Amino acid sequence: MLDQVLLGVAVLVGLALVLNAWRLIIGPTVTDRILALDTMYINCIALIILLGIYFDTSLFFEAALLIAMLGFVGTAALSKYLLRGDIIE
Structure with missing residues (x-):
């Protein structure tokens, strides 16, 4: 029973990864793309x-x-680059 639940949840997380990839590709702003990338990290974890x-x-x-x-x-590095234009001060 636990194996079926784990596989079902893995499919749902995989679907969330696909939707995040879609937002990463068509995101209208750079901020949306960074947030999609951050959410993809969390879903991969x-x-x-x-x-x-x-x-x-x-x-x-x-x-x-x-x-x-x-x-x-x-x-953090991408956010700092967007704010200041330089990563290393």
């Missing part, structure tokens, strides 16, 4: 954690932690 639960291994959780750190740094 959720999908990797679901796969870790499904396959019963802790390796996926470490990968999700790395993606979370890189996603935060990437979003």
